[in-house]
Amino acid sequence: AKLKTQIIAQFNQTLEKLGLDPDNNIIQNDMVKIEFDKKRFNLNGKIWATVTDFKNKKEYEGYMNIKDIPTYFKNYKLIEEKNIEM
Secondary structure, three states, X not given: OHHHHHHHHHHHHHHHHOOOOOOOOEEEOOOEEEEEEEEEEEOOOEEEEEEEEXXXXXXXXXXXXXXXXXXXXXXXXXXXXXXXXX
């Protein structure tokens, strides 16, 4: 139970560092929407996520490393900013 609490705390801190509400299960920008299922995670620091890629009209789902969430979200943001500049 302690490890479960630590993993959820890590997830919440990750969202806070992105400037997002940790109570929200969805993060989104113009390129991507990522929905998290806080009830589905494993004890090695991964949480179940459904990723909707708006540009390619594709949806992916599976476990995502909590520590990779900022990189994944920001990479889509970088793509979005590049497309605006073109």
